[in-house]
Amino acid sequence: MRLHPIGVVRTGYDRPEVTPPQATENPDEPGRVVLDERFVEGLDGLARHRYAWLLTWLHAQTDEEAYEMRVVPRGLEGTGQTRGVFATRTPNRPNRLGLSLVKLLDVTGNVIRFEGVDLVDGTPVLDIKPWSQGSDTPPPLLAGR
Known part of the structure; x- marks a missing residue:
C-alpha cells in the first residue's frame, strides 16, 4: 500500500511540542492547505461546507x-x-495518521484557508473530506456514550 500526499498544511508552528494538540484548543488560529495543482478540480463544491476533515501524515513526529x-x-x-x-x-x-476538523474560511484556486490549527507547518495532506452533520454526528442513542 502506498499513500501519496495531495498537498501540505501551512501554519505558524515549526515543531510538534509547540503545536496545539487539538484544533478545538486553537479554534481561531488561521492555517491553510496548499493543494497540488493537479487536484484543484477536486475542490469544486468544498467551499459550500462549513467544516472539513483533514487526513494528514504526522511527519514531524520523531522516530x-x-x-x-x-x-x-x-x-x-x-x-x-x-x-x-x-x-x-x-x-x-503505529501509523502517524492525523485527523483534524477545521473550519473552512475560503477556497481559492489550490489554497484552502481554515481556522483551528493543530498541525505543524509542512504536514502532508493525504485527503480532505467535508464534515457532514448527518454522517459525522452520532445518533442520539450513542451521543451520551
Missing part, C-alpha cells in the same frame, strides 16, 4: 518506532494512569 501500546493521556499526567494508545489522541502511534 517512527517510538510508540507504546499504553500511554499517559493528556489530563492524566502525574496520576500514573495509562490508556491503550487507540483510546487516546496521542500522535505517537
Whole structure:
C-alpha cells in the first residue's frame, strides 16, 4: 500500500511540542492547505461546507518506532494512569495518521484557508473530506456514550 500526499498544511508552528494538540484548543488560529495543482478540480463544491476533515501524515513526529501500546493521556499526567494508545489522541502511534476538523474560511484556486490549527507547518495532506452533520454526528442513542 502506498499513500501519496495531495498537498501540505501551512501554519505558524515549526515543531510538534509547540503545536496545539487539538484544533478545538486553537479554534481561531488561521492555517491553510496548499493543494497540488493537479487536484484543484477536486475542490469544486468544498467551499459550500462549513467544516472539513483533514487526513494528514504526522511527519514531524520523531522516530517512527517510538510508540507504546499504553500511554499517559493528556489530563492524566502525574496520576500514573495509562490508556491503550487507540483510546487516546496521542500522535505517537503505529501509523502517524492525523485527523483534524477545521473550519473552512475560503477556497481559492489550490489554497484552502481554515481556522483551528493543530498541525505543524509542512504536514502532508493525504485527503480532505467535508464534515457532514448527518454522517459525522452520532445518533442520539450513542451521543451520551
